[in-house]
Amino acid sequence: MRDPRTIVITGGSSGIGAALARYYAQPGRTLHLSGRDAGRLEAVAEDLRRLGAVVETACLDVVDRAAMARWLAGVDARTPVDLAIANAGVSGGTAGGQEGEEQARAIFAVDLDGVLNTIHPLIAPMAARRRGQLALVSSLAAFRGYAGAPAYCAAKAAVRVYGESLRGVLRGEGVEVTVVCPGFVKSRMTDANDYRMPMLMETDRAARIIARGLARNKARIAFPWPTYFGAWLAAALPPAWVDPLIERMPRKGTLTQPGAGPTA
16 A cells, blocks of 8 residues: 555564554654553654654554454544554474474464454454555465474464465455565564574565555565575475475574564
């Protein structure tokens, strides 16, 4: 969507979410940011207000379906939402061994259910206005399961496929849907990784790529292209060829809390 005036961003207290908020912050725009850390969230909001934007914050957990529905209904009633970016996410891996059930469920709750809790309260009002855009933040990890982060890969894969399907469903309703698949982007998540991350990108550059793709209503925004090609190739090749390489890849650490945005 070109020139959205009212924008919702979950996970807006740091990482990609905060960078996107900075990109969009200007006079005439209203930003609604959510996150779980009230202090970080308000610090981001103060910076954005200095850029001329109207900024409201909500200290919320995207897993809380009822609270998210109440918040989004109130936001849309006051200032109809043009663009909603479902960005909040967590990551975790198997550095200590096999991924446990609790970690897997926590990742699915935030990375998948949190996306659903963000977009579904806004679909009906956007469709009624025949105007609006939903951005579902997935990851390049969505293209192939990696032994180092099974739940993260699976949750992001579900987000990618769901968003791509939803785009076709809502096209006739006047609602645009875009899936965002970043590679490694500097954030609180990637700060916790103790291994080399190919093509690691600054958050501001990632935000520019995403925002420009959203303005063009791209179906999929995947970057950087060399990492994207590698992810696509790993998914296309026979598992027997890829599995030995996947098993030797470095393992991610323990669960990283939401708000930082996704990583590959």
